[in-house]
Amino acid sequence: MQNNTEGATTENTTPYAVESVINAARILLMLRSTRALQVGQVADELGVARSTAHRLLTTLQSQGLLAQAAARRAYTPGPALVEIGASVVGAVSLRELAQPILERVAHDTGETAHLLVLHGTEVVFVDGVEGRHAIRAATRVGERELAHVSAGGKALLAELSEEELDRRYPDEKLSGGTDSAIGTRTQLKSELARIREDGFAVNRSESEAGLCAVSVAIHDAGGSAIGVISISGPSMRLLERVDELAGGLRARVADLNT
Amino acid sequence: MQNNTEGATTENTTPYAVESVINAARILLMLRSTRALQVGQVADELGVARSTAHRLLTTLQSQGLLAQAAARRAYTPGPALVEIGASVVGAVSLRELAQPILERVAHDTGETAHLLVLHGTEVVFVDGVEGRHAIRAATRVGERELAHVSAGGKALLAELSEEELDRRYPDEKLSGGTDSAIGTRTQLKSELARIREDGFAVNRSESEAGLCAVSVAIHDAGGSAIGVISISGPSMRLLERVDELAGGLRARVADLNT
DNA sequence: AGATATGATTCCTTCATGCAGAACAACACC
DNA sequence: GGTGTTGTTCTGCATGAAGGAATCATATCT
Structure with a gap:
């Protein structure tokens, strides 16, 4: 009703x-x-x-x-x-908490790892550790990205209630990102349902052509999503490893969530 | 009413x-x-x-x-x-924000500096930098102390409304601390009024015999008290310097508050 | 000094909304 | 199956939330 x-x-x-x-x-x-x-x-x-x-x-x-x-x-x-x-928010700042995980994820995968938080309809890059490849995603600490075109943003949007999501996206049409990006709120809701089921989110050239990212949300002790860890890099390397990256990332975040 | x-x-x-x-x-x-x-x-x-x-x-x-x-x-x-x-709470954690101030205060005064936050009727020692004297206050990071017997606690209590203070201290009689400590809520309110006027709080052997501390509250951009910086050490050294320490500390905290 | 404007505060009346009770739903356990 | 516990939904009524008017307090201008 x-x-x-x-x-x-x-x-x-x-x-x-x-x-x-x-x-x-x-x-x-x-x-x-x-x-x-x-x-x-x-x-x-x-x-x-x-x-x-x-x-x-x-x-x-x-x-x-x-x-x-x-x-x-x-x-x-x-x-x-x-x-x-x-x-x-927690007595220990999220950044400190997530730093060892970022280091390990970047080391294990060879790709760039980021910590992001949601702010309105954008995500903010809070911290980052670059991967070891010559061609890699750059760290974007301090920058923002539209939530609905990024893996981290989508992972966090998936944690919002339907009402909160409607409040943040009052219009059916969503703009921003590449041609691959989600363009309607209906599409977004469908994608978020999938993310909730999978337990991770993927960015397939949606924010930028050729960029792929996999993200898993961090929850505090009460189960509230407080941020997200994201692995990002060139599509050519990451697209074939999405499930492997997601699995590893989920295990790492699960350690953090206990 | x-x-x-x-x-x-x-x-x-x-x-x-x-x-x-x-x-x-x-x-x-x-x-x-x-x-x-x-x-x-x-x-x-x-x-x-x-x-x-x-x-x-x-x-x-x-x-x-x-x-x-x-x-x-x-x-x-x-x-x-x-x-x-x-x-x-702020995008940059309080700890990071206050760390340079702690270092400088400890260096300038030669005494131990602490960052504290209020939690209920206690203060929590969040961070600390020790002074250079052989006889000095130890750092107590992670520890707690009763708010009403400590300079830091009193400085933060002084920022509470009368109603909030009454809620935290429902009884007139207050226990804890030394014989020098405040023993009634009425005394506490009188002391807090003085602290608000002075702009700093002092602990004169109230939490522990022979220990003296001077504290100034940190405010965020909206004027809310988010923590306190405290200088502590042996009474024999600090008691004669209270006004000097308070003045210097207030100037440092004012830098932080802009 | 007085006049004016602006924004916060207080008070009172009225009616619409917040509350409690009852019923229902959903689960766990025996 | 029955029982107990806890969350959820709905309804009617009386009381409390809202709005309007008055007042207060401050700053600015003449």
Whole structure:
């Protein structure tokens, strides 16, 4: 039972969602892209009265999820939210955790290994170790790529709920990548279902002609996907080894996931 | 105007808080100490009907803040919450960020420098660099200390709201530390008010006889306290230098805070 | 100084939504 | 099969969430 509310771009599968809680959650979601929330800004974003926005903000503040540096100032993440974040993201940063795995994967396969995280509809290259071949994928630390045209991105998109996926891809038509790239949301959903079944994702010249990548998601102790490890290199070398690479990568990531 | 609700240990200063949003926030707060939330457990914690708990959980799930691995399974942090967490905690881990400051502070002062974060009513020693004196504070990375008896802990407690502080310290009597340590919540609040005014915190033989520490909180771009840098050493050396150490530390941390 | 604009905060009334209870569903265990 | 436990769905009602108006607080301009 989908309930598509026009003004609020919110879709949810539950017919008895608590609207006021949806609004509060949306306030928190705003923190993904901004650090300071103003009452009027929140009111506009939610489509509610300023007094309602203020009420929600101060309620979240009272629980420590938001803070206000001084009266009449913008609302920022509160100490409790920082703690939740630290707990959720993990005490040991993902980068440190994944570094030995990257080294080993690059060594074992001879190909370039990357750690990526999802941000909106893009993946961010967080860390990388280059393979030993003269012709190899370059490390792209700090760069971004469209999620739906990359193995790492697809592996992480496969971990999203249907509602979250629809929120991030409101349009049926998807652009970007090569002619081989996924072009519609329907195709994407089909591919993501396959990835969930396989346990790994593949990029076959979708982000760039001649480039192939195999990716497996990393989960934290609670089962949430927090990043992805990706092996990438020239199609001519990797395409015939996809299943072998995927198997090895899954074993390595499984070590990390325990 | 305090509204102390007996069953729910929640105190808030706003007379028009949204009760359903408080309950949703409390669900998220549970994630500080557990990764998986069960409907019945949440119902007990909030003091609501199971159907209400389920409704709140599925609402948060619909916004991506929670996830459920399969139908009828426990609820875990969702991808959007991971993103909020990462955004709030920062893309570059605190440890990496603070490391150069620790080195410089230890070098400049000759004393041991630590990075600490707050967790509940304790501080955790995240990183440390030892001073050059033969008699010095040892590094305590990985260890914990009661927040109210340590400079770092007090500096971070000073950043909490009154409600959050009362939640963490429900009792007036505080135990732990030496005879010099703060023994009541009233004393603590008075000390924290002073720390907020001074901009730094001091431990004068409160956690351990003969140990002195000076601490300054680190804030992220939005002004939220994310950790603390602390200088510690023997009282005989540090007590006469408190203001000098605090001034230098504040200048270093200010560099970090920009 | 006063006037104006802007954005946050407080309060009150109303009605629509949040809550609880009941029923149902799904599983595990005996 | 029956029993127990826990998650899920639905409905009716009363109470709490929303909005509007007023107020407050600050900055800027004349």
